[in-house]
Structures are given as C-alpha cells and as structure tokens.
Amino acid sequence: MKRYSAFAVAREALRNHMGWERAWASPEPKKKYDVIIIGAGGHGLATAYYLGKNFGITNVAVLEKGWLGGGNTGRNTTIIRSNYLQDPSAAMYEKSRSLYETLSQDLNYNIMYSPRGVIMLAQTEHEVRGYKRTAHANALQGVTTEFISPQRVKEIVPIINLDGPRYPVLGGLWQARAGTARHDAVAWGFARACSAMGMDIIQKCEVTGISREGGRVTGVSTNRGDIACDKLGIVVAGHSGHLADMAGFRLPIESVSLQALVSEPIKPCMDCVVMANTVHGYMSQSDKGEMVIGGGTDGYNNYTQRGAFHHIEETVRALVETFPMISRLKMLRQWGGIVDVTGDRSPILSKTPVEGVFINCGWGTGGFKATPGSGWGFAELMAKGHSPLCNEFGLNRFKEGRFIDESVAAGVAH
Amino acid sequence: MLILTCPCCGVTAEETEFHGGGEAHVTRFGPGSSEDDFHGYLFEKVNPKGVHFERWRHNNGCGKWFHAARCTVTLEVFGTYSAQTTEPPQDIKDKISAKRPGWSWREFA
Ligand SMILES: Cc1cc2nc3c(=O)[nH]c(=O)nc-3n(C[C@H](O)[C@H](O)[C@H](O)COP(=O)(O)OP(=O)(O)OC[C@H]3O[C@@H](n4cnc5c(N)ncnc54)[C@H](O)[C@@H]3O)c2cc1C
Ligand SMILES: [Zn+2]
Numbered sequence: 001m002k003r004y005s006a007f008a009v010a011r012e013a014l015r016n017h018m019g020w021e022r023a024w025a026s027p028e029p030k031k032k033y034d035v036i037i038i039g040a041g042g043h044g045l046a047t048a049y050y051l052g053k054n055f056g057i058t059n060v061a062v063l064e065k066g067w068l069g070g071g072n073t074g075r076n077t078t079i080i081r082s083n084y085l086q087d088p089s090a091a092m093y094e095k096s097r098s099l100y101e102t103l104s105q106d107l108n109y110n111i112m113y114s115p116r117g118v119i120m121l122a123q124t125e126h127e128v129r130g131y132k133r134t135a136h137a138n139a140l141q142g143v144t145t146e147f148i149s150p151q152r153v154k155e156i157v158p159i160i161n162l163d164g165p166r167y168p169v170l171g172g173l174w175q176a177r178a179g180t181a182r183h184d185a186v187a188w189g190f191a192r193a194c195s196a197m198g199m200d201i202i203q204k205c206e207v208t209g210i211s212r213e214g215g216r217v218t219g220v221s222t223n224r225g226d227i228a229c230d231k232l233g234i235v236v237a238g239h240s241g242h243l244a245d246m247a248g249f250r251l252p253i254e255s256v257s258l259q260a261l262v263s264e265p266i267k268p269c270m271d272c273v274v275m276a277n278t279v280h281g282y283m284s285q286s287d288k289g290e291m292v293i294g295g296g297t298d299g300y301n302n303y304t305q306r307g308a309f310h311h312i313e314e315t316v317r318a319l320v321e322t323f324p325m326i327s328r329l330k331m332l333r334q335w336g337g338i339v340d341v342t343g344d345r346s347p348i349l350s351k352t353p354v355e356g357v358f359i360n361c362g363w364g365t366g367g368f369k370a371t372p373g374s375g376w377g378f379a380e381l382m383a384k385g386h387s388p389l390c391n392e393f394g395l396n397r398f399k400e401g402r403f404i405d406e407s408v409a410a411g412v413a414h
Numbered sequence: 415m416l417i418l419t420c421p422c423c424g425v426t427a428e429e430t431e432f433h434g435g436g437e438a439h440v441t442r443f444g445p446g447s448s449e450d451d452f453h454g455y456l457f458e459k460v461n462p463k464g465v466h467f468e469r470w471r472h473n474n475g476c477g478k479w480f481h482a483a484r485c486t487v488t489l490e491v492f493g494t495y496s497a498q499t500t501e502p503p504q505d506i507k508d509k510i511s512a513k514r515p516g517w518s519w520r521e522f523a
Contacts, residue, residue, distance in 0.1 A: 241461030250458035254436075255486075300416070300434035302486045303463050309415050310430055343457065399453045 001196035003108050023188060024195035029202050032228040033061045035382065036220060037235055038207050038243060040064035042073040042183070043360055043367065044235035045190035045201075046375020047382070052197040054376070055383040060199040061229075062191075063222060065206035069187030072237050073368065075305075075337035077260050077284070077294045079273055080369040081118045081178035083145045085134050086404045088392035089346060090141035095389060096373025100181060103372055109189030111181050112287070117272040118178035119153060121322075123167035124278055131173040145175045159269055159325050166321065167278050180273060180284055186371055210247040210357070217247075217356040232357045233382055238303065238338025240361035249353045251361070252398050253340045258297045258365050259307030261315075261334040263326070265289030270323075279318035283326075291326060293319060297339065297365060307336035339364045344403035349378050349390035358382050359395070416484070421494045423476035435469035438481050439501055439520070463487060465510055465517045467502055470494070483510060 002008065002021055012019050035051060037044045040062045051057040062068075080100055082093035099106075100113045122128040131147055138145040150162050153172045162169045191201055202224070209221035210232065219228035234243045238255045265288050275282035282294045296311035312334060320327045342348065342362040347370070349360050360378045363370060377389030392404060416429040425431075437459060443451040460466075466486050471479050481499070483492040483506050492513065493506045502522060510517055517523065 239463070241459065242463045245460075245462075250454075250460065252457035252459060254459055254461050255463075299429070300468065301461060301466060302489060304487070304489060308429065310428075398457045399449065 001192065004110075023192040024201055026203065027200045029061060029063075029200065029205065029222070029224055029227050032219070033200070034059040034229065035231045035233065036060070036227060036229040037062045037233040038220070039071070039234070039236040039239075040068035040187070040191065040201055040203065041071045041235065041237060042069070042186050042190065042371035043237075043363070043374050043378070044233070045187055045194060046371050047233055047235060047360065047378045048194045048199055048375075049190045049197075050375045050379035051383060052194065052199065054379060057383060058197045058199055060194070061227065062194065062199065062201045063205045063207055063220070063227075064201070064203045067203050068191050068201060069184050072337040072339060073187045073371070074184055075260065075335055076183055076368040077282070077292050078180040078183050078368060079118060079178075079275075079282070079284070079294075079366075080113070080181060081175050082143050082369070083118075083120070083134060083138055083173055083175045083178070084406055085137050086346075086406060087141060088404050089406055090138065090143050092373050092377065092389055092393070093370055094141070094143050095376065096370045097178065099372035099376065101177075103181075103186075103189070107189035107193050109185060109192055111185040111189050113179065113181040115177045115179040116284075117156070117174065117176045119148075119156060119172040119174050119272060119274050121153070121169050121274065121276045121278075122147075122171045122173070123169060123276065125170070127278060128170050131171070134173055143175075144177060145173055148172050148174045156272055157270060157274055159323050160274065161322060161324050164321075178273070183368060186368075190375075207243065207246070210243070210354075212248070212354055215355055217354055230356060231382055233360060233378065234357065235360045235378070237340050237361060237363065237367070240340045240359065244352075244359070247352065247354050247357055251348070251359075251395075252342055253348075253362055254301050255303060255338050255340055256298045256300070257302050257304050257307045257336040258339045259295040259311060259334060259336040261293050261295060261312065261331050262286070263291040263293070263329040264332050266291070266329070269325070274322070276318060276322050279321060281315045281318035281322065283319055283323065290332065291329060297341070303338050305336045305338060307334075341365070343398070344405045345407040346404035347374070347393055348395055349374065349381060349387075349393040350395040351381075351385075352395065416489055416491065418470060418482060418491060419494050420472040420475060420478070421480050421496055422472065422478040425472070425475050427475065431472065431474040433471045433473045435471055435479065438467040438469050439522075460520055462519060465492075465514055465519050467519060467522075469497070485514070
C-alpha cells in the first residue's frame with residue numbers, strides 16, 4: 001500500500017495522476033479462513049482491522065452481499081457523540097469517539113472527523129431534568145459534557161428559534177468534542193487498511209447459509225461457493241435476524257426502516273449538530289453545504305430501505321419550527337436504511353448459542369458513532385473470548401434482566 | 415405507505431390511521447413458566463425478511479385490534495383477519511401460498 005501524503009499528491013500532480021493504486025484488492029474467495037466476517041459495513045471492517053492490528057489475526061475474509069459501505073454505514077447522518085447515560089454505553093461510545101480523534105492518521109485515510117460539537121435541545125421540563133442527570137453521569141464517567149442555558153444555545157446556533165411556538169428551548173446538553181465524520185471514508189479507510197494487511201474483502205458475495213457440526217460453526221455457503229472458517233462474526237445490522245435464523249437462533253431484535261434527507265446546498269449557516277428530541281428532528285450542515293436531516297423510524301418491521309412517506313412531513317414540520325429559515329429550502333434526496341432495534345436500545349456484542357459464531361448487532365439508529373469502538377471490542381471478543389468493553393452487552397443480559405436502558409437518551413433516531 | 419383494511423369495521427385506510435402491535439400469535443408465558451419459555455416469549459423475535467404476521471390496532475378508527483399478514487420486503491398486504499384466533503386462517507394461508515410458494519413462518523406454512 002502506497003501511503004497518502006502531501007508529497008504523494010505533488011508527485012501525482014506531476015505525472016497526470018497515473019500512479020494512484022486501487023485502494024483495496026478484489027480477490028476471489030479462498031477455500032478457508034481463520035475468521036470470516038459477514039458484512040462489510042463500518043463495524044465489520046473495523047472488526048477485521050483490529051483483529052489484524054491488535055491481535056495479529058490476518059487470515060480473514062469480509063463477505064459483503066452488495067458493495068462495501070452500502071448498508072447503514074453509507075446511509076446515516078454521521079453524528080458522533082458519547083453523552084449516553086449508562087456506564088457501559090459511556091465506556092463504549094467514548095472509546096469510539098476517542099478513536100475517531102486520531103483515526104485519519106491511524107488509517108492514513110482522511111475520514112474528515114469534525115468535532116464541531118453536538119447540542120441536544122431540552123424543550124420540556126422533563127428533558128431539562130433528564131439532561132442535567134446525563135451531564136452529572138457523564139462527569140462521573142469522564143465524558144466532557146455540560147448543560148447550557150438557552151442564551152448559550154442561541155450563541156452557538158444563531159439560526160435557532162428559542163421561543164417555540166409549541167416547545168421553547170429551555171437549555172441543552174452540549175458536548176463540544178462530539179461532531180461528524182465522512183461515513184463512506186470510514187468504511188473505505190478501514191477496507192484499505194484491511195486489504196493492506198492481506199485480508200480479503202469480497203463484495204457481491206451473499207451468505208445464504210451457515211454450516212454447523214456438533215454445535216460448532218464450520219463455514220458459510222454463499223452465492224460464490226462454500227467457504228470454511230474457524231470463527232464467524234455476524235455484523236449485518238438490519239439483516240441480523242435473517243442471519244441468526246440461518247444459524248438456528250433468534251434475537252431480541254426487530255428491523256425497521258429509518259430515513260434521512262438532505263437539502264440543496266446553501267452557504268454555511270450552522271457549524272454544529274442540533275438534535276431536538278421532543279419534536280423529533282435533528283440537523284447538521286455537510287461540508288458541501290447541504291442541510292442533513294434525520295427522520296423517523298417506521299412503526300412496523302420492514303426491509304424496504306425507503307421509509308414511510310408521512311415521516312418526511314413530520315420531521316420537516318418539527319425542524320421548520322426550530323429553524324424558521326429553512327422553510328424555503330428544497331430537499332434534494334431522501335433514503336432509508338434498515339436498522340436493527342433492541343428493546344433497551346443498546347447493542348449486542350456477544351457469543352451465541354453456536355460455538356465459534358459471534359454477533360455484533362442491535363446498533364439500531366445510532367451505531368455509526370460506535371464504529372471504531374465496536375470493532376475494537378468485538379475483535380477482542382472474537383480473538384480472546386471476552387472483552388471488558390463488550391462484557392455488559394451480551395445476549396444473556398435479556399434473560400438475566402440486566403438491560404442497558406438507553407431508550408430515553410436515544411429518544412430520537414441518530 | 416401501507417394500506418390496510420380493518421376487518422372489524424371494514425374501513426380501508428393508510429397506515430397513519432393504524433398502529434402496529436408487533437409479532438402475532440405469540441404464546442404468552444406467565445410467572446409459573448420456565449425461564450427459557452418466559453425469555454422466548456418476551457425477547458425472541460422472528461423478524462422475518464418476507465412473510466410476516468402481525469397484530470395491528472385501528473386506533474384512529476374503531477379502536478379494535480386485528481391481525482395482518484404482509485410481506486416485510488414489498489409491503490404487500492396478503493390480508494387482514496380477526497384478532498380472535500391463535501393461528502392464521504386457511505384462506506389467508508392460501509392467499510400467501512399463491513404468491514409466495516413454499517413460505518413458512520414459525521410453526522406455520
Ligand atoms: C438514516 C439513518 C441515519 C442514521 N444516523 C446515525 C447517526 O447520525 N449517528 C450514528 O451514530 N448512527 C446513525 N445511524 C445508525 C448507523 O448507520 C448504524 O448503526 C451503523 O452504520 C451500522 O453499521 P454496520 O456496519 O453494523 O451495518 P451496515 O453498514 O448496514 O453493514 C452491514 C452489511 O452487511 C451486509 N449484509 C447483510 N446481509 C448479508 C449477507 N447475507 N451476506 C453478506 N453481507 C450481508 C449488508 O449489505 C451491509 O453492507 C443511522 C442509520 C440510518 C439508517
Ligand atoms: Zn376498524
């Protein structure tokens with residue numbers, strides 16, 4: 001792998017850019033791997049990357065039914081924050097956020113991490129109390145957040161309307177080192193680094209069956225033939241239930257479509273992320289100038305990658321009340337992703353009833369922010385059988401009643 | 415956008431008039447049951463990609479509960495039927511078989 005650098009840009013400029021290599025190889029699948037990861041989204045690729053980097057396991061294949069990063073990794077609104085309530089979540093999301101800080105250098109790939117700050121607006125008395133509680137919890141967890149006044153909110157976001165009409169802004173939970181990153185680049189950067197370590201990323205390779213012998217995984221069937229493995233990681237987000245079915249177990253997960261939309265590009269007007277959970281909408285501005293808007297989840301299971309039409313109206317209505325200046329913006333694109341939602345709105349990073357099969361799922365509406373941290377912990381779990389970062393996120397927590405309840409903190413999809 | 419027909423009052427309307435109530439035909443296990451049964455009842459979802467059976471409520475209409483059979487990929491509704499049953503009726507199963515030969519869902523096929 002040739003390194004990207006200012007020198008490389010200058011060198012290529014002098015020879016008509018003929019020397020750039022492909023960022024990753026497209027090999028044919030081998031007969032057997034030590035580890036197979038199903039799903040080349042951010043979490044699957046990050047898992048492979050840290051398996052190689054932290055544990056020296058590089059005989060790894062990442063199998064992807066479509067193109068890499070084409071699932072939720074390429075469909076999210078890129079918010080990165082770690083102001084959760086429960087300790088296991090704070091540990092996981094803050095680990096991830098801190099890995100994001102240096103990920104571009106680490107991968108030698110510009111993922112455009114932009115710690116521009118995230119405000120979660122408090123628009124009811126309950127939210128004021130809830131966010132103050134979160135700020136206190138964050139202080140104990142070592143996550144830097146603060147509860148700020150409406151005046152501070154207005155200073156940070158001049159285009160906001162503080163007075164309602166229905167829900168005035170009463171304050172906000174502010175995390176200054178939260179922000180956004182380029183989602184595709186996260187997938188591409190990990191893929192390039194994995195390929196450079198000799199791992200095989202195999203696109204257009206759909207897993208259609210999981211073979212077992214005596215309760216242990218032996219490999220997978222795919223549209224490109226059978227491939228054997230010692231360990232299998234299922235990292236397929238919305239398709240987790242479908243893959244679990246192939247392996248013969250069920251999950252506490254329902255898949256629904258979550259949608260987002262972007263406006264036409266306009267001049268810079270908002271340099272942070274604002275989330276308004278009570279009215280249900282959130283917005284940031286991309287580097288291209290588009291307003292990036294997060295919508296709602298459908299109220300019933302589906303695999304449509306589209307989302308119900310009426311959610312667009314609900315979301316836009318909420319945001320026009322909060323940001324009156326956007327009322328005349330045209331929307332350019334709308335899309336959906338299939339998110340894997342658990343009852344306590346926390347992920348599952350776990351061993352499974354099938355020996356050798358591990359699952360990383362349940363990130364639902366908010367797992368982009370967790371991509372490097374999840375890969376870090378899940379790689380450790382797959383390599384060593386346990387990981388401090390993942391311990392609390394096991395499948396057994398449902399049976400044992402140890403929920404990690406983030407449904408309040410994650411009142412809005414992000 | 416889903417369009418459902420409420421079998422209780424006969425109204426056909428868009429999904430905004432209804433509310434999804436989750437997986438249908440779930441056997442409820444109570445306090446005396448085994449941990450596995452209770453856990454299965456509470457948490458283990460089929461979450462299928464394809465044919466699915468669900469409970470729905472006509473909450474902005476007659477207010478009654480009913481069942482729906484539909485496809486989670488195409489959003490096609492195969493049919494709706496009474497809430498007072500523990501399994502999908504034969505005519506609904508026939509309609510599904512006509513469109514999705516070889517389908518199965520939990521113990522039904
Ligand atoms: C509209 C929207 C907005 C969001 N906004 C945010 C946000 O602002 N902040 C945030 O933190 N999170 C957000 N999220 C959530 C976030 O996108 C996801 O939690 C995260 O990207 C999941 O990553 P992943 O790698 O697990 O899944 P994915 O990127 O979905 O990757 C899974 C991959 O598995 C592949 N796959 C599935 N089945 C098979 C098979 N049988 N064989 C082979 N491959 C298979 C899929 O094709 C897919 O590429 C949002 C999600 C959506 C949809
Ligand atoms: Zn009715």
